[in-house]
Amino acid sequence: MQNDPRRTESALRIVWIYPDLLSTYGDQGNVLVLEQRALRRGIPVETVHVRSADPVPEGGDIYLIGGGEDRPQILGAERLRRDGGLHRAVARGATVLAVCAGYQIMGTTFGGEEGQPVAGIELLDIASGRGKARAVGELAAEVAPELGGLPMLTGFENHMGVTWLGSAVRPLSRTIVGTGNGDGTEGCYSGRVIGTYLHGPALARNPALADLLLSWATGPLAPLDDTWYDRLRQERLAAVLPNQ
Numbered sequence: 001m002q003n004d005p006r007r008t009e010s011a012l013r014i015v016w017i018y019p020d021l022l023s024t025y026g027d028q029g030n031v032l033v034l035e036q037r038a039l040r041r042g043i044p045v046e047t048v049h050v051r052s053a054d055p056v057p058e059g060g061d062i063y064l065i066g067g068g069e070d071r072p073q074i075l076g077a078e079r080l081r082r083d084g085g086l087h088r089a090v091a092r093g094a095t096v097l098a099v100c101a102g103y104q105i106m107g108t109t110f111g112g113e114e115g116q117p118v119a120g121i122e123l124l125d126i127a128s129g130r131g132k133a134r135a136v137g138e139l140a141a142e143v144a145p146e147l148g149g150l151p152m153l154t155g156f157e158n159h160m161g162v163t164w165l166g167s168a169v170r171p172l173s174r175t176i177v178g179t180g181n182g183d184g185t186e187g188c189y190s191g192r193v194i195g196t197y198l199h200g201p202a203l204a205r206n207p208a209l210a211d212l213l214l215s216w217a218t219g220p221l222a223p224l225d226d227t228w229y230d231r232l233r234q235e236r237l238a239a240v241l242p243n244q
C-alpha cells in the first residue's frame with residue numbers, strides 16, 4: 001500500500017507493524033482474522049506488512065502490532081518513535097490493536113531486559129515495569145460494558161510486565177483468570193486504540209473484538225456464522241472456567 005499510489009480507496013487498509021521484530025507469539029493470526037472477517041462480508045482488504053526498516057504508512061485504517069522479546073521490543077519502540085507514522089495515523093482516527101510487547105510500547109515507559117525503564121511512544125496513558133514473576137497461562141476477562149456488551153475475552157498471556165493505567169485510558173476488561181495488567185484489570189483503550197496482553201491470537205479467540213475493530217474502521221457489520229470460532233472459545237473458556 002505505501003508504495004502504490006493507485007490503491008483502491010474503498011478497500012479496508014490493514015497495516016501490520018514490524019513483523020520482523022514483534023511477531024514471536026502468533027499474533028499474525030490477528031491480521032488473518034481481520035482480513036477474513038472483512039472479506040466474508042464483501043469488504044475488499046489491502047494489507048501491508050511494514051518491516052522495521054520501512055516507514056509506517058499513515059493512511060491505514062487498522063494497525064496491528066504484536067508481542068515479542070525484550071530487545072526487539074526496545075528496538076521497535078525506538079523506530080516507531082522516530083518514524084511518527086503511527087502517531088499521525090492515530091491523529092487521523094485510525095484503529096489500533098496492540099498486543100503485549102506492542103501494548104507496553106504504546107505507553108510512556110516499559111521495562112527493558114534488565115528492568116531498566118525504556119521510553120514508549122505515548123499513544124496510551126499507561127506505564128509498564130517488570131513484575132516479580134512471569135505471568136504465563138490462560139486468561140479470561142470481562143469486557144468493559146461501555147464497549148457494547150462484548151462476551152468474555154479469552155486468551156493466553158506470557159509476559160513479565162505489569163502495567164499501570166493513567167486517567168486518560170479505561171481498562172479493556174476485568175480479569176477473571178490470569179494476571180493481565182496486574183491490578184485486576186486487563187488491557188486498556190483510549191479512543192480507537194486498544195492494548196491487551198492477550199495472545200491466542202486474541203482475535204481468533206474473540207471474534208467480537210475483531211468486529212469491534214472492524215466496525216470502528218468501516219461502520220456497522222453484517223453478522224457472520226461463527227460456529228468454528230465459538231467452538232474454540234468454548235473449549236478454551238471451559239479449560240479455565242469449568243462452571244461457565
Ligand code: GLN
Pocket residue numbers: 025066067068069070073099100101102158159160161
Ligand atoms: N517483553 C515483554 C514482557 O515480558 C513482552 C512479552 C510479550 O510480548 N509476550 O513483559
